[in-house]
Amino acid sequence: KILVIGACGQIGTELTLRLRQIYGVENVIASDIVKPDNDVVNQGYFEIIDALNFDQVEYFVEKYSIDEVYLLSALLSASAEKAYAFAWDLNMNSLFHVLNLAKEKKIKKIFWPSSIAVFGNNTPREKTPQYTVMEPSTVYGISKQTGERWCEYYHKTFGVDVRSVRYPGIISWSAPPGGGTTDYAVDIFHSAIKEQKYHCFLSPETKLPMMYIDDAIDAAIDIMDAPGDLIKIRSSYNLSAMSFSPHEIANEIKKHIPEFEITYKENDFRQTIADSWPDSIDDNNARTDWNWKNKFDLQDMTSIMLEKLEETIQSQILL
Ligand code: VAH
Numbered sequence: 282k283i284l285v286i287g288a289c290g291q292i293g294t295e296l297t298l299r300l301r302q303i304y305g306v307e308n309v310i311a312s313d314i315v316k317p318d319n320d321v322v323n324q325g326y327f328e329i330i331d332a333l334n335f336d337q338v339e340y341f342v343e344k345y346s347i348d349e350v351y352l353l354s355a356l357l358s359a360s361a362e363k364a365y366a367f368a369w370d371l372n373m374n375s376l377f378h379v380l381n382l383a384k385e386k387k388i389k390k391i392f393w394p395s396s397i398a399v400f401g402n403n404t405p406r407e408k409t410p411q412y413t414v415m416e417p418s419t420v421y422g423i424s425k426q427t428g429e430r431w432c433e434y435y436h437k438t439f440g441v442d443v444r445s446v447r448y449p450g451i452i453s454w455s456a457p458p459g460g461g462t463t464d465y466a467v468d469i470f471h472s473a474i475k476e477q478k479y480h481c482f483l484s485p486e487t488k489l490p491m492m493y494i495d496d497a498i499d500a501a502i503d504i505m506d507a508p509g510d511l512i513k514i515r516s517s518y519n520l521s522a523m524s525f526s527p528h529e530i531a532n533e534i535k536k537h538i539p540e541f542e543i544t545y546k547e548n549d550f551r552q553t554i555a556d557s558w559p560d561s562i563d564d565n566n567a568r569t570d571w572n573w574k575n576k577f578d579l580q581d582m583t584s585i586m587l588e589k590l591e592e593t594i595q596s597q598i599l600l
Contacts, residue, residue, distance in 0.1 A: 285312065297311045488524050
């Protein structure tokens, strides 16, 4: 049985639906701190769990005889800067609760996402290596780097089978943007369809590593399905799919919506966050160890996002 904690977030939403397709609805329990009216809640088991409440997590792990936990609850980069003490508490202690349940042998396997936010201003920006300088300057990045250290420690010291990947910015259409710096690349599609224009909070040449959601979900499931002895890195694996700037994604959108216009906001606090992150990532270890490969590039993603959002917005208008 699988428990998804944070199942209503950007990754959790699509991950839960895909896990139910693969393993059966009855074998995937979704949970979050809120209970929205969506497919995750309405199409299978759902429980309200506060990831910070150890007793609650332990209760549902035992109630459903959970074997694997996908822990996705966290405050993302921009939100975490506005509530740093809570972000540290949520991002770290939710991880400790799940690591400790595994240490006590109450769960067998954990997936926990890290991020390119673990890299900082002194990290090499192009094709950032798996092993390099890591001086994160954001609350979110500090919590992800620390979390990686604890994942590796619990694996080495207590034999906990925890697996992790460093996600780039993730682009998806089914869940609303969740307070990330890279979420401009989600917002831009909504605005392009609704208003044929977008006021971007990052500057035109801000190049960032990005990934379409289907590749992100594949990575989580593939690393969890891989035989344990292939997972040689127990901090977190670099992952890469594509890199683009606001200028480049705007030009790709214009191929579909010629009248689309982009303007740029100056001095947004998220520019400082984005400037501290790499331009591109070397993910050779993940490709070698457990056969990771991305399938979607900027062109694929843009046409899918516009098509899916067009449908969604049209259906909402009809409702
Ligand atoms: C954020 N989407 O923007 C997340 C991600 C690399 C960025 O961690 O905070």
